[in-house]
Amino acid sequence: MLNKIVTDVLVVGGGGAGFKAAIDICQKGLKATLLSKGPLSRSGATPMAGADYTLDGESLSKFNGLNGDPNDSPEKMFNDILTQGWFLNNQKLIEQYINLAPVCLRELLEWGIKIKLSDERMVFTSSIEIMNAVYNKAKSANVEMFEDVLLLELLVIDGKVVGGVGLDFKSGELIYFSAKAVVIATGGWHKAFWPNTGMRDLTGDGIAMAYRAGADLGNMEFITFCNNVLLHPPIWKGSIAPYVLSLFVGGSLTNRHGENILEKYDPYLVEKGTKTEWNKSFISYITEKEVKEGKGLSHGGVHYSRGNVSWEKVEAAASLLFPEWKYRGINFSEWASKLKDNQPVEVGPAVEYFEGGILVNEHLETSLDGLYAAGECTLGPFGANRVFSAITEIFVHGTTAGINAAKYAKEVDRLKVDPKKLSAIKNRIEAPLYKTNGLHPAQIRMKIQKYAHKYLGPIRNKQGLEEFLNILDKIKQEMPYMATIDKKRTYNKEWLEILELENIVQLLNISARSALLRTESRGVHYREDYPYTDNNNWLLESITRRINSDFKTCWRPLTITTAMPPTGVAPYLNFMKQMMQSHSDTKGKH
């Protein structure tokens, strides 16, 4: 039978949210077992972040030696997260984010992270420092940690989640984890798209297995694309370096005809949409529009250069962001010479963050008993568009999910899983290894990634989404016939690819169907055929629930605590401008 590991709480995911949850569970006197799909503390989306940590300026100003605008307030920050999210946010989750942000920052500082700079509402640190800090803390808190181990399926008895079946990817052995509660912290599903800005391990495993186990998902149509991501040369594809640089210094964006793209838009939109983190939605939309209109370059992007910005200003910013034009193992000196000569590089939008995910309440409980979720894999506080930091989100969520999962685990008995159930899961997981003939996954994944970017990217329409759903349906029908050429168990890439594809196809399917049903434009969801933000009909969350082998998407009224959303219908960019104008008087990039 399967190897067995017994724990109190199983934490699935080795990014910041998983580590924080596991640490807090151990501090409550329970055993926490953390699974990291990739290298410990170098896995998930967290190590790829810049990284900024946001909190209200009033609280930030009380930290020794840090900036922070004392005239800011939690109320102002609440207003800003809500308008940046186009009013689709769960207001209870916004309040939680604001309340816990200063508490979690204080803890991180105690754990030894260093701050590079701070502004009105943000501290800028290094994601590597964050990961090293949580890793060291987890070690001293006695978190049981597994590297290169992922969870493939949750185990449910009478509606209660009691563990799962995982894979040690290096050895190819399956492991049965017996737990009293499970925290899913597996981040997004970046690998469904290419290019993307995430790690290669981000395939939505946690969201998909929660869905299969019966948990509800929400707002899956909202996907943020980071703008100005390098598309060429291949060695740098997916790097957000021009995004970071442009946020600090600005620069010029031109299409294949050499036309200045930013000049085509309202100067107010351009000002806010380049100098603040509104840039992700605004620039991704306007640059993708150029590409859709046939004015893009050979790799599907546009040109970014420093334009009128002086080389001295660029150099000064770079010396802070990537000293000597290096960032860990990446060397941008060739790009530096191009910038100096005012030569362009090709950039475009690349998938970066998923606003939707597993449906949670303010206790980070899902719709299943014993199942908690934290971080990007949840439908979190950001509504239709995220501007504030996701690094803050992982610590706020990790704390809450960890504490509540521990409390639950203390109260329940361990349930025994029927060995027949384990064998059935084992057989399903191993099936691609035993089939002699079948379809091979590698090419199929590449095809899916290409179509996902094209049809579920920053600009969508009915025809494209329907075509995409047809493609996905065909692949879904082919899934049971997939087989590996490679029959060895050790580090078998094809085997994992098939298991991941199932998750990717499922989540793309749900996302595309929700995007098709939402016949309006809001936040990062822009519909060419419905270019209006419709506050009379669409201030609703999309909720998806599995029903046998299919799913149903229905609509849930907003969770409101204090702020009533607006009414009326407005063209997309007009409403975006209104939302930018509703920003409080607190300055900064958020």
Add this chain to the structure above:
Amino acid sequence: MLNRENSIRVKVFRYDPNYDKEPHYQTYVVPYEEGMSVMNALDYIYYNMDSTLAFYDHAGCYLGICYRCTAKVNGKPSLMCQNKVTEDILVEPLEKRKIIRDLVVEPKKR
């Protein structure tokens, strides 16, 4: 047609201690693209030529951040994802590490 101008030869170390008696080398001819990395060449092999080739990429960043793709390229340890290909290459696992399969080795103990 692939020729010397538009292609490179990628010679790769192959070994699975659970199945193979001893290591061997396998050479692939891969289309050359300006600005490609060793990792890009291996990706090409996996997708188009040989899906049994093992290199650490089920997780990892491909942008020089996680350092997990370190291997020997033409005899020197380097990050495969940030090593730019300009000529034929020989790719081997890091020395003094337990080989899991092909280019995948046990990580350093922390």
